[in-house]
Amino acid sequence: MSALLEFSAVSHAYGARRVIDSMSFSLQDGEIGCLLGGSGCGKTTVLRCIAGFETLGEGEIRLSGRVLADAAMAVPAHQREIGMVFQDYALFPHLTVEDNIGFGLSALARSERKSRVAAMLALVGLVSYAKNYPHELSGGQQQRVALARALATRPRLLLLDEPFSNLDVDLRERLSREVRDILKHEGVSAILVTHDQHEAFAVADKVGVMQGGALLQWATPYQLYHEPVSRYVANFIGQGVLVPGKVSGPRCLTLEVGEFCGLLPLGFAGGDTVDVLLRPDDVVHDDASEQTAVVVDKVFRGADFHYTLALPSGQHVLAQVGSHHNHAIGESIGIRLELDHLIAFKRE
Amino acid sequence: MPKLPALSGLTRWRVLLLLLSLLTLLPLAVIIPAVFSPDPAIWSHLVDYLLPQLFLNSAYLMLGVGCGVLLIGVSLAWLVAVYDFPGRRFFNWALMLPLAMPAYVMGFSQLGLFDYTGPLQSWLRASWGDSSWVPSIRSTPGVILVLTLAFYPYVYLLARNAFATQGRRALEVGQSLGLSRVQGFWRVALPMARPWIMGGLMLALMETLADFGTVSIFNYDAFTSAIYKAWFSFFSLDTAKQLASMLVLIVFVLVVLEQRARGRRAYTQSGRAAPLHRLPLQGGAAALAVLFASLVLLLAFVLPFGQIVWWSYQSLEAELNGDLLSYSLHSVVLSALAALLVCAVALLLSYAQRRAPSRVNQMLARLATMGYAVPGTVLAVGIFVPVAWLDNVLLGLFSSVLPQGTTAILKGSLLVLLLAYLARFLAVGHTSVDAAMHRITRSQEEAARNLGWFGWRLVTRLHLPLLRGGLMTALLMVFVDVMKEMPITLMTRPFGWDTLAVRIFTLTTEGEWERAALPAVAIVLAGLLPVILLSKEEN
Numbered sequence: 001m002s003a004l005l006e007f008s009a010v011s012h013a014y015g016a017r018r019v020i021d022s023m024s025f026s027l028q029d030g031e032i033g034c035l036l037g038g039s040g041c042g043k044t045t046v047l048r049c050i051a052g053f054e055t056l057g058e059g060e061i062r063l064s065g066r067v068l069a070d071a072a073m074a075v076p077a078h079q080r081e082i083g084m085v086f087q088d089y090a091l092f093p094h095l096t097v098e099d100n101i102g103f104g105l106s107a108l109a110r111s112e113r114k115s116r117v118a119a120m121l122a123l124v125g126l127v128s129y130a131k132n133y134p135h136e137l138s139g140g141q142q143q144r145v146a147l148a149r150a151l152a153t154r155p156r157l158l159l160l161d162e163p164f165s166n167l168d169v170d171l172r173e174r175l176s177r178e179v180r181d182i183l184k185h186e187g188v189s190a191i192l193v194t195h196d197q198h199e200a201f202a203v204a205d206k207v208g209v210m211q212g213g214a215l216l217q218w219a220t221p222y223q224l225y226h227e228p229v230s231r232y233v234a235n236f237i238g239q240g241v242l243v244p245g246k247v248s249g250p251r252c253l254t255l256e257v258g259e260f261c262g263l264l265p266l267g268f269a270g271g272d273t274v275d276v277l278l279r280p281d282d283v284v285h286d287d288a289s290e291q292t293a294v295v296v297d298k299v300f301r302g303a304d305f306h307y308t309l310a311l312p313s314g315q316h317v318l319a320q321v322g323s324h325h326n327h328a329i330g331e332s333i334g335i336r337l338e339l340d341h342l343i344a345f346k347r348e
Numbered sequence: 349m350p351k352l353p354a355l356s357g358l359t360r361w362r363v364l365l366l367l368l369s370l371l372t373l374l375p376l377a378v379i380i381p382a383v384f385s386p387d388p389a390i391w392s393h394l395v396d397y398l399l400p401q402l403f404l405n406s407a408y409l410m411l412g413v414g415c416g417v418l419l420i421g422v423s424l425a426w427l428v429a430v431y432d433f434p435g436r437r438f439f440n441w442a443l444m445l446p447l448a449m450p451a452y453v454m455g456f457s458q459l460g461l462f463d464y465t466g467p468l469q470s471w472l473r474a475s476w477g478d479s480s481w482v483p484s485i486r487s488t489p490g491v492i493l494v495l496t497l498a499f500y501p502y503v504y505l506l507a508r509n510a511f512a513t514q515g516r517r518a519l520e521v522g523q524s525l526g527l528s529r530v531q532g533f534w535r536v537a538l539p540m541a542r543p544w545i546m547g548g549l550m551l552a553l554m555e556t557l558a559d560f561g562t563v564s565i566f567n568y569d570a571f572t573s574a575i576y577k578a579w580f581s582f583f584s585l586d587t588a589k590q591l592a593s594m595l596v597l598i599v600f601v602l603v604v605l606e607q608r609a610r611g612r613r614a615y616t617q618s619g620r621a622a623p624l625h626r627l628p629l630q631g632g633a634a635a636l637a638v639l640f641a642s643l644v645l646l647l648a649f650v651l652p653f654g655q656i657v658w659w660s661y662q663s664l665e666a667e668l669n670g671d672l673l674s675y676s677l678h679s680v681v682l683s684a685l686a687a688l689l690v691c692a693v694a695l696l697l698s699y700a701q702r703r704a705p706s707r708v709n710q711m712l713a714r715l716a717t718m719g720y721a722v723p724g725t726v727l728a729v730g731i732f733v734p735v736a737w738l739d740n741v742l743l744g745l746f747s748s749v750l751p752q753g754t755t756a757i758l759k760g761s762l763l764v765l766l767l768a769y770l771a772r773f774l775a776v777g778h779t780s781v782d783a784a785m786h787r788i789t790r791s792q793e794e795a796a797r798n799l800g801w802f803g804w805r806l807v808t809r810l811h812l813p814l815l816r817g818g819l820m821t822a823l824l825m826v827f828v829d830v831m832k833e834m835p836i837t838l839m840t841r842p843f844g845w846d847t848l849a850v851r852i853f854t855l856t857t858e859g860e861w862e863r864a865a866l867p868a869v870a871i872v873l874a875g876l877l878p879v880i881l882l883s884k885e886e887n
Contacts, residue, residue, distance in 0.1 A: 014625070053520050077523035078532075084524035090517060094539050103535075104525030153526055 002065070004029040004189050005050070005157060010059030012045055019045045021213040022059070027157075027206070032183055033191045034204035035215075036236075042213040043193045047159050050191070051084050052077030063156060083155030087162040089146040091134040097121075097145050098130040104153040120148040123182060140171045147179060151186060158183070160192035164199055176202045197237060209233050225279075226341045234277050234343065239306075242275035243315055245344065253342060256313050257291050257335075262342030277343040280306060283319035289334035293317070295327050309335065361704035362712075368697060369715035371771040372722065375730025382593035390587050398574060399594070405569055406598060408488050409495065409556055416496030417552040420644055421503025422545060426533070427641065429511035430519070432626040433634040439641040440508075441883040444501050445649040448875035450832040450849075451498035452561025453868040456856045457652035458494050459485060459565065460659070491566050497648040498562075499555050503548035505882075510544035511537065516627070550606055557599060558723035560835040561849075565856045571595040572835060575725040579839065589733065592726040599721055653872060659865030667866045672851075676870060679847040682837070683830040685762075686769040687777075690826045691819055693770060694777035698785045699811075720775035724768075728839035731768045735759055760842050768836045773829050777822040784818025785811075824878055831874050 003026040012020040019042045027033045035043040048054045050061060052074060060070040063082070068075050092100050102117040121127045124144040134142055143163065150158055163179065164172040180203045183190050194200055200207045201221040208218040209232070217229045228234040234242070245255045247268040252261040253276055268274060285307075293309035296316060305326070307319045319335060327333050427433070428440050446454070462468055462485040472479040484490065515537050522532030538545075560572040571591055578587035629637055660667075701713050719727065739759050743750070750757075758764055788811065796810045834849045841850065848867040855864035 051520070051524060053523070076528065077520070078526050078528050081526070082524065084520075086517075086521065086524075090521045092521075092536065092540060094542060104527075107526075150524065159524075 002029065003027065003062075004031070004064060005191070006060075006062040007046070007050070008060045008062070010046075010049060010061065011057045012042075012049055012054055013057050019213050020049070023210075023213070023215045024059075025208055025215055025218045027189060027191060030187055030189055031205045032180065032189070032203055034200040034207045035191065035193045035210055036195070036197060036200045036207055037210035038195055041210040043210050044161055046210075047084075047161055047191065047193050050157070051082055051159055052080050081153075081156045083150035083153060083158045085143075085146045085150050085158070085160040085163050087165060089134075089142050089166075091142055091145055091149075093134055095133075096130065097126060097132050097134070097137070100134065100145055101148045101152050103149060116152055120152045123151070123186070124148045139167050140175055143167065143175060147182065151182075151188065155188070158188050158190040160190060162194055163192060164194070164196070172196075172199065173202065179203060209236055211236075226343075228277070228343060231275075231345050234345070238279060239318055240277050240279040240282075241317055242345070243278055243317065244347070245274050245276040247272040247274060247344075251342070253344060255337075256311055256315060257337055260337065260339045260342060262339065264342075266342060266344055268344065268346070273347045274344040275347055277345075278317050278337070278339075280318040280320035282337055282339055283309070283317050284336045284338050285319060285321040285325055285333060286336040287334050289336045291335055292332045293319075293335050295329050295331050295333060298327070298329065307333075309333070358704045361700040362709060364696060365700055365704075365709050365712035365716065368693065368774075369712045371767070371774070372715060372717075372719040374734055375722065375727055375771065376596065378733045379589060379592045379596055379726060379730045382590050383597055386590060387586055390584070390590055394587070394590060398569075398591075401569055402571055402574055402591075402594070405488070406557065406571060409492060409570065410553055412489070412492030413495045413499060413556045414549060414553055416492060417500040417503045418545070418549060420496065420500040421548060421552075422507050422538075424500075424641060424644060425504050425507035425511055426515065426537075427637050429508050430515040430537075430627060431629045431637065433629040433637045435638055435641070436626075439645070441879075442645055442649075443504055443641065444879050444882060445645070445876075446498055447501045447882075448879045449498065449649065449652065449872050450561065450834075450875070451495055451555070451559050452565060452834060452849075452852065452856070453656065453872060454498045454648075454652050455491075455494045455562035455565045456852075456861050456864060457655045457868070458490075458497075460861045461651060461655050462490075486566055488568070491562065491568050494562055494566075495556050495559060497644075499552035500644075500648070502551040502555070503545060506544040506548035507541055510541035514540055516625075546606060546609070550602070553602060554599065554721060557595065557602075558725075560723075560725055560838075561853065561856075564853065571598075572723055572725040575729060576835065576839065579729065585729070585733065588729050592729045595723055595726055599723070603721065656865040656868045656872070659862045660869045663862050663866060667863055672866065675846055675848050675851045675867060678845050679831055679849070679870075682765070682769075682845070682847060683827045686766055686773065686830040687823045687827040689766055689770055690773050690777040691781065691822045694774060694781040694822060695815070695819070697774070697778055698782045701782070702785060717775040717778050719771040720773070722772070724772060724833065724835035725839065727768055727772055728836050731764060731771070732759075732840060735764050760840075762842055762845075765837070765840050765842065765845075768840050769830055769833070772833070772836060773826050776829055777826050780818045780821040780825065781815065782818075784815045788814050821881065824881060828874050828878050832871055 005027040007026065008024050009022050010020055010024070011018065011022050021042075023042075023046065025033070035046055037043045045054060049056060049069070052069065055074055056069050056071055058071050061068045063080070067073075068080055092103065095103065098117050098121065101120050102113050105113045105116055108116065117130075118127075121130055124147060126141060126144060126148070129137060129141065134145065137145065143166075147163075160179075164176055167175060176199050192200075192203060205220065206218060207221055207224055209216045209224065211232055217224060217233050219227070224233065224237050228237060231242070234240065243255060245253045247266060247270055248254045248259055249261065249270065250265050251263070252259055253266070253274065255276060266274075293311050295307055296310050297308040299306040300323070302323065304323050305321045307321055307327070309317050309319055311317060325333075424439075424443055428436060428443070460466055462482075464479070464484075469479040469482055472482065485493075518537035518540050519529055519532040522536040523529070527535060558572065559570070560576065562568075563570040563573045564576070571594060575588045575591045575595070578584050578591060697713055697716060701709060722730075735758050739757050742757050743754065793806070793810065796806055801809060831847075832849060834853055837847055838850050838853055841847070846854075848871055851867050852864045852871075855861075
């Protein structure tokens with residue numbers, strides 16, 4: 001499968017401030033990608049570069065092999081056939097829902113335009129709102145109109161800028177799945193930008209974690225969670241703690257609670273001191289285990305407990321435990337580590 | 349002793365609002381019936397000799413000025429809000445400067461510049477021996493040009509703010525849907541800014557309809573100048589009333605048209621889009637932008653202001669005397685009194701709306717501030733008629749007590765003039781006071797009550813300190829507006845109370861432009877204050 005979008009060694013600066021620093025990634029046809037990062041990490045600027053609203057300082061952007069922009073030239077934004085859903089939706093307040101959706105279709109014949117708009121309305125489930133004005137809709141409905149408007153022109157790539165940030169949490173989760181289904185149904189490739197990890201995991205096939213204008217890792221959500229390549233990614237994605245350990249073999253580590261061996265070489269020399277990532281789901285509660293830890297804090301989350309446990313050395317770890325195992329703070333409980341993925345970073 | 353039944357707090361506010369709404373309702377109630385029951389003799393005279401021309405002239409002016417202010421105001425607003433070019437920051441505020449100059453000052457100054465004896469034509473004759481090909485500025489296009497230059501800032505200001513918040517964004521949305529920038533401007537940015545542009549256009553058209561000074565100077569037959577003439581040259585108050593009713597009708601139609609055009613659409617600015625970088629203009633495009641903005645600024649402010657400054661300089665010795673001092677004093681005293689009155693009432697109005705926010709009360713408050721839409725000439729007639737009636741009643745009642753030969757009690761008194769100002773400018777004061785009032789949240793008030801403050805203490809310790817900025821702005825705005833005001837002052841001032849504006853009217857109708865320049869400069873300098881304030885608020 002060939003790459004649809006190739007973002008190669010792109011840099012961008014606002015005046016003296018470098019917001020994207022030699023960043024590269026590529027997106028396959030039909031894939032949904034996501035750029036994840038805190039505010040000011042440059043993720044929105046990446047989107048604006050792809051859309052054609054910003055010029056490149058260095059590097060190159062290609063769509064289906066054709067150069068869209070490099071340091072010397074840029075295809076005008078309106079000729080790129082790239083759709084965009086804006087953070088504030090940017091619906092046209094003076095047009096009805098159907099006119100908003102049909103806005104980009106002026107090249108089509110009247111009847112074609114009508115049927116396309118009808119199809120889009122059906123796709124996003126807003127058929128009965130065709131004649132309404134945007135302000136008469138709820139936030140979630142406005143969001144879907146914005147999506148339909150962008151999809152109506154059959155863009156080769158769809159960009160979504162923090163698409164769910166204006167919605168409340170409940171709606172956010174539901175709509176993010178819905179948007180994924182719609183995109184997959186239409187076979188549209190897309191890139192979304194968000195600061196919300198749950199949103200990224202719910203929608204995207206590939207997620208890129210950004211920090212300070214650089215892309216730290218571009219991988220599937222599974223890989224990001226279980227195989228983070230840097231401390232920052234490990235901390236940013238999911239929960240977990242880093243505990244000290246010593247390298248005892250090419251694939252093995254010694255921790256306070258015993259020796260563990262992974263499937264892959266660790267890339268450290270024997271005897272090196274390292275920090276090892278322990279996710280809450282790596283620490284398993286087992287009454288039969290001889291290894292114990294003291295409950296320091298607990299959060300009941302309905303389906304499970306999140307315990308903060310103190311190992312004999314005083315080191316804290318997190319444990320995710322089934323909701324029937326209700327233990328009091330101060331109690332000692334038996335634990336066992338299930339480390340399928342050994343992730344270690346050199347001690348700093 | 350039997351006690352009168354006490355009015356409840358809410359009722360008291362309602363009574364206050366009712367009284368205030370009478371300020372505009374009463375004059376309108378006096379004027380409007382004339383539309384439906386015209387005096388046959390006057391009516392046939394008007395239809396035969398006056399009305400066709402007046403309607404035609406009003407239509408020309410509105411069409412011409414409407415197109416003019418849209419063209420200049422919107423294009424300048426777009427340039428300044430979305431693009432970057434040399435001098436953009438300067439033009440950003442400098443293009444508001446014509447607001448400081450009343451249209452009638454602009455009018456006689458432009459006449460001086462472009463008339464047969466003016467510097468342009470004199471220079472043409474000296475260089476080429478002929479200037480007869482230059483179209484006369486004393487014409488319909490001439491009046492349109494002057495009013496356009498005077499009123500385009502309304503459209504410019506409102507459109508610029510709309511474009512600044514959503515202009516570049518609108519282009520981007522358009523581009524993401526396959527529109528070029530040019531298409532994006534016409535199909536997205538312009539329609540989205542429509543309510544603001546229309547708001548500016550409405551202001552400009554209202555001012556055009558209400559303009560009295562400029563059309564008088566140009567001897568152009570408009571409703572306002574005809575009302576004045578009917579009353580003060582032909583002494584027919586009934587004709588003036590009839591004409592005023594026609595003018596109110598036009599204003600009413602304008603307001604209804606604007607309301608209907610909006611329909612169900614609601615234009616709120618959605619979201620909190622990050623401020624976007626302006627698009628830089630280069631080379632020829634940048635030069636054109638600078639040239640266009642400079643040309644407008646030159647014609648609308650630099651040249652006319654330079655002209656009156658030059659005249660003032662030349663006539664300084666002859667004109668700088670005790671008379672000018674007394675005109676200035678009258679202007680300042682009247683403006684200050686009116687500003688205080690308007691702000692006090694605006695504060696009451698705002699407070700009433702807050703304390704008793706029912707639908708009826710909101711409507712009454714809107715009625716009370718409607719006077720800004722009523723041209724000054726109409727208001728003058730509409731207030732004079734009931735006052736004259738009241739005077740007759742009072743004279744009948746107290747004839748035994750009053751000295752022999754008393755013909756007026758309220759007529760021609762300062763009180764009537766101030767009430768007329770109040771009716772006309774209450775909206776100006778109310779806007780800024782109310783904006784400040786809205787910034788005091790309900791929870792701030794409740795917090796203060798919770799801490800044990802109430803009644804007058806609450807007002808002086810919470811409200812007034814927080815409202816100070818808004819009140820100062822309101823005072824300044826009203827002060828300057830009254831200073832510039834011409835028709836109401838002219839028509840209802842007490843004997844001997846000539847102001848700078850009245851002086852300008854007297855001199856310009858006699859063609860004594862040079863002598864009118866000094867009072868005009870004084871008014872423009874005062875007018876600069878709110879413009880400076882406005883540009884400061886933005887930064």
